[in-house]
Amino acid sequence: MPITIAELATALNAPFAGDGGIVVHGASEPQDAGATDLALAMDPRFAELIAKGEAQAAVLWDGADWQSLGLKAAILVKRARLAMAGVTASFDHGLGLEPGIHPTAVIHETAEIAEGAAIGPLVVIGKGARIGRNARIAPQVSIGAGVTIGDDALIHSGVKIGARATIGDRLIAQPGGVIGADGFSFVTQEKSAVEEARESLGETVEAAGQAWMRIASIGSVVIGDDVELGANVTIDQGTIRATRIGNGTKLDNQVHIGHNVVVGNHCLLCGQVGIAGSTVIGDFCVMGGQAGAADNLTIGQGAIIGAGTGVLSNVPKGKAMMGYPAVAMQTHVEMYKALRRLPRMLSKLKGKA
Structure with missing residues (x-):
């Protein structure tokens, strides 16, 4: 305007x-x-x-x-x-949706659509879902049974929200995201080779090959207020307890959040970050592009994880980390400088031999 x-x-x-x-x-x-x-x-x-x-x-x-x-x-x-x-x-033009519900939308009779919502073509809203005031939902969005979405949501085309997810006010979800897919959880009848490798650090792996049995995800996803999700973000629902995304957190394109993960308030996770199951990320953390964290870790409040970093152990509060495996950022810089010097050092050593 x-x-x-x-x-x-x-x-x-x-x-x-x-x-x-x-x-x-x-x-x-x-x-x-x-x-x-x-x-x-x-x-x-x-x-x-x-x-x-x-x-x-x-x-x-x-x-x-x-x-x-x-x-x-x-x-x-x-x-x-x-x-x-x-x-x-x-100057943001928004989605340009007409107010009201498009005639091609499929909305369960028990769903509740609050005043001022704009529901686009071919949207599907499941049983018992509740959509807040002034929500703008673009074409071909799927919202599962029992989902709650707060006021002023902006949901772009092709987003899929699984059953029972609870989402706060002012969500922005870019195209293609999936909220509430099943977690990647499997188990074998007897101790698996992976379990043995973890216990022995790979010294002995003698377990026979076994079929993987699926562990169902019966938890949910809980997302706070003022959260933004980039294109093709995927957030798995919890196994028993909920996967949680805190208020004000922003996830870039292709970020993956595993089952039972807790991401704190006002975090920034850049493109292709991956967080494995049950890891806890404190408030105000920043993770650069393609950084990743292993499962069952704690990353302390205010930590900064550089791009491409692989976090394999807990990170203290306020620590800046870089590299694979992650070390203190200054240590990583010193290690990198030393690595670059190796060819020259080797040439000198050969010359003295």
């Missing part, structure tokens, strides 16, 4: 200079901006690009000389990425 510079500045809680009545219809990189676009140049490095576009107004860094850039108005911000959050929210 079009917005004036003054209105946008109020939304960003930032000062503006110049003509606050200028109306902008969208945001753009400065060199691509049209006359009705807001140029985004929150770093001085991008200032020279403003002249290549046609923008009359821009979001600039705090203290910028906006008039020298040929602008008629500017919003001045101290934190570029924080301003980006506010700007993009102001």
Whole structure:
């Protein structure tokens, strides 16, 4: 929706200079901006690009000389990425769903749909499910029996939510995610080779091959408020107790959360992170892309796990870890430097031989 510079500045809680009545219809990189676009140049490095576009107004860094850039108005911000959050929210088009329930949706007669919800084509909602106020559910979403979803949910196409899941307010779920699949739980009649390897650390593995017997998942998934799930996220339901995702936590594309896992509040798990069953992750943890954690571990509050790190043992509170197996980040850097020196050291040793 079009917005004036003054209105946008109020939304960003930032000062503006110049003509606050200028109306902008969208945001753009400065060199691509049209006359009705807001140029985004929150770093001085991008200032020279403003002249290549046609923008009359821009979001600039705090203290910028906006008039020298040929602008008629500017919003001045101290934190570029924080301003980006506010700007993009102001111009977000959403799903474009019409209010109400599409005639092709299949909704069980016992399901409850709260006021203001928009239910798209070919959505399926099961027995006893409850959908909160102003939910927006895109086409071909499946919501199982007994599921509860809070207010203001935004669920994109193709998301599948299994039975009995409980989800808080303001969920954002990107396309293709699966919440509440069965956990990957199997057992053998007698002690398996895997169990023997764990006990002996691989010294003796003599157990005969056996068939795997399935352990059913009769737990559920509980997700807090303000959680965001990326495309193709998978969250397994618990075996007996629930798998839990805390308030404010954000999961990137293709993150996998195993059965019985507990992820704390306001965590950030980047693309392709995998968490094995029954591991507990404390509040405010960050895990970089393709990091993983083995089962039955505890990762302490505020820990930072670098990209590609393999966590095989407990991580203390507030620790930064990197590498495989995970070690303290500074230790990993020293180990990596030493590894790079090895060829030169070997050449010197051969020369002395």
